Amino acid sequence: LPPGRWGLPLTGYVPMDIGSINEHLLDLHKKHGDIYLWKLGTRVVVFLHDYHLCREAFTRNEFVDRPDWEVFAFMEHPCLGVFASNGLIWHNNRHFSLRQLKDLGMGKSRLVAGVQKQALRLVEHFKTQAGKPAPVSHALNVSVVNVVWQMVAGKDFEMTDNKLKEFEATVESLMDVVSVMAIPDFFPWLRCFLPGFLRKKFFKEDLLLKSKKKFLNFFFEEIEKHKATLDRNNPRDLIDGYLIEIEDRKKDPESTFSEKDLAFLTFDLFVTGSETMTSTLTWMLYYLATYPEVQQKVQAEIDQVLPKGTLATLQDKSRLPYTDAFLHEVLRKSSQTYVGVPHLTVTDTRLGGYSIPKGTVVTSATAAIHHDPRYWDHPDEFLPERWLDSEGKFVSKKEGFLPFGIGKRICLGESLGRTEMLIFSTIILQTLNISHVPGKLLDLRHDPKNPFFHFARKQDLVITVRD
Numbered sequence: 001l002p003p004g005r006w007g008l009p010l011t012g013y014v015p016m017d018i019g020s021i022n023e024h025l026l027d028l029h030k031k032h033g034d035i036y037l038w039k040l041g042t043r044v045v046v047f048l049h050d051y052h053l054c055r056e057a058f059t060r061n062e063f064v065d066r067p068d069w070e071v072f073a074f075m076e077h078p079c080l081g082v083f084a085s086n087g088l089i090w091h092n093n094r095h096f097s098l099r100q101l102k103d104l105g106m107g108k109s110r111l112v113a114g115v116q117k118q119a120l121r122l123v124e125h126f127k128t129q130a131g132k133p134a135p136v137s138h139a140l141n142v143s144v145v146n147v148v149w150q151m152v153a154g155k156d157f158e159m160t161d162n163k164l165k166e167f168e169a170t171v172e173s174l175m176d177v178v179s180v181m182a183i184p185d186f187f188p189w190l191r192c193f194l195p196g197f198l199r200k201k202f203f204k205e206d207l208l209l210k211s212k213k214k215f216l217n218f219f220f221e222e223i224e225k226h227k228a229t230l231d232r233n234n235p236r237d238l239i240d241g242y243l244i245e246i247e248d249r250k251k252d253p254e255s256t257f258s259e260k261d262l263a264f265l266t267f268d269l270f271v272t273g274s275e276t277m278t279s280t281l282t283w284m285l286y287y288l289a290t291y292p293e294v295q296q297k298v299q300a301e302i303d304q305v306l307p308k309g310t311l312a313t314l315q316d317k318s319r320l321p322y323t324d325a326f327l328h329e330v331l332r333k334s335s336q337t338y339v340g341v342p343h344l345t346v347t348d349t350r351l352g353g354y355s356i357p358k359g360t361v362v363t364s365a366t367a368a369i370h371h372d373p374r375y376w377d378h379p380d381e382f383l384p385e386r387w388l389d390s391e392g393k394f395v396s397k398k399e400g401f402l403p404f405g406i407g408k409r410i411c412l413g414e415s416l417g418r419t420e421m422l423i424f425s426t427i428i429l430q431t432l433n434i435s436h437v438p439g440k441l442l443d444l445r446h447d448p449k450n451p452f453f454h455f456a457r458k459q460d461l462v463i464t465v466r467d
C-alpha cells in the first residue's frame with residue numbers, strides 16, 4: 001500500500017483542525033511523495049497528488065466507481081441517477097445524459113441563445129443594485145439554475161420563485177452539515193453503538209431524509225406534468241427524452257430506466273449544474289474586483305471584438321484570448337474542491353508502484369495540483385498571462401489542470417460550464433464594472449463552514465454601470 005497516516009485501528013487519524021485539509025495534504029505530500037494514504041475512521045483514502053497519476057488512474061475502469069456513502073446515496077441503495085451511481089445504472093444514465101445534452105444544444109446556437117438570455121436578465125438585475133455595496137445577488141443562482149432547468153424541464157424560474165428559494169435553502173442547509181453527515185460513513189461502528197434517535201440528531205439523518213422527500217416530491221411533480229403532455233414525436237427536454245427511453249427499452253434486460261431513477265437524475269443535474277457554476281461565477285466576480293487591471297484588459301478586449309454590445313457566441317472565443325486566459329485562471333485559482341470527488345476501486349489493482357485493494361477510496365488533491373510549482377510558475381498569483389504565448393495567443397495547457405476532473409467520470413457538464421463562463425463574463429463586463437467596497441479588499445480565503453470545498457465567503461461588492 002502507499003505510505004501515509006494510519007492512526008489508530010478504529011479511528012484512523014483524525015486531525016483536530018480538519019478545516020485546514022489542504023495543509024494536511026501538503027504535509028503528507030512532503031513526507032511521502034505523489035501518492036499517499038490517510039486512514040480516516042475505518043476508511044483508507046488514497047490521495048493522488050500528481051496530474052499524471054490522476055490521469056492514469058481515472059481513465060482506467062478499475063477506478064470508475066463512487067463510494068456508496070450516504071451523503072452521495074441519499075439513503076437509496078443501489079444509488080440512482082448519475083453522480084453517485086455505479087455499474088449499469090451509471091453507465092446508462094451517463095450515456096443517455098450526454099446524448100440528450102448534445103441533442104438539446106450543448107455547444108450549439110440554441111444553448112448559447114438560452115445562456116445569453118439568462119446573462120442579460122442577470123445584468124438587468126445587477127443594475128438595480130448599482131452603486132450600493134451588496135453581496136452577490138441570489139439572481140446569479142436563479143440565472144444559472146435556469147440554464148440547466150431549460151434543458152432538463154424546458155422551464156425558467158422567476159427571480160422570486162418561492163419553490164426554488166426553498167429548494168436552494170435545503171441544498172444550502174445540507175452543504176453546511178455535509179461534514180457532520182459524513183461521519184458515520186467513515187466511522188460505521190458508530191451506527192452500532194449509538195441509539196437511533198441520537199444518530200438522527202447528531203448526524204442529521206433526519207435532515208437528509210426530510211430533504212430527500214422534499215426533492216423527490218419536487219421532481220416527481222415535474223415528471224407527472226411531463227407525462228400528461230408528452231408527445232413522443234416531439235420531445236421538448238431531457239425529461240421527455242427519458243420518459244420515451246423508459247417506453248422504448250421496456251423489454252431490454254439491460255435497461256435500468258425508471259421514473260424514480262429519472263427523479264434522481266434530474267436532481268443530480270439540477271444540483272451539479274447550479275452549485276459549481278454559481279460558485280465559479282462568484283469567484284470570477286471576486287477576482288475581477290480584486291484585480292482591476294485584469295478587469296480593464298478583459299473589458300478592452302471585449303469592447304474591441306464585440307463592438308456596441310454584440311453578444312458573444314462560441315465562435316468568438318478564439319478572438320478573445322485574454323478573456324479565455326482569464327477564465328482558465330479563474331478555474332485554476334478557485335479550485336472548487338480541495339479534494340476531488342471520490343472514486344472507488346472496483347477490483348484489486350496497482351498504481352504508481354503500489355497495490356490498491358478493491359474497495360479503496362481514491363481521490364485527487366485537486367487544489368494542491370492547481371498550485372503545484374512543478375506545473376505553475378508563481379502558483380499563488382492570479383496571472384491570466386500564464387495562459388498566453390509571447391504573441392498573446394491562448395495556449396491550452398492541460399498538464400496540471402483538472403477543474404472538471406479527468407477520465408471516465410469527468411464532469412458531464414464541462415462544455416456547458418465553459419459556455420456559461422464565456423457568455424456570462426462577456427455580457428456582464430460589456431455593461432458593468434465590478435469593484436470591492438472602497439478601502440475594503442475582499443477576503444479570498446475559503447468559507448470555513450465547508451472545509452472540503454473552496455467556496456467564497458459572503459462579502460459585499462460594488463457593481464456600477466459602465467460609461
Ligand code: HEM
Nearest residue numbers: 083272273276280341403404405406409410411412413417
Ligand atoms: C465550472 C463549473 C463546473 C465545475 C468546476 C465542475 C466540476 C466537476 C468535477 C470536478 C466533477 C467530478 C469528476 C470526477 O468524479 O472525477 C464533476 C462531475 C459532474 N458534473 Fe460538473 N462541474 C461544473 C459544471 C457542471 C454543470 C454545468 C453540470 C450540468 C450538467 C455538471 C454536471 C456534472 C455531473 C452530472 C457530474 C458527475 C459525472 C459522473 O459521475 O459521471 N457540472 N463536475
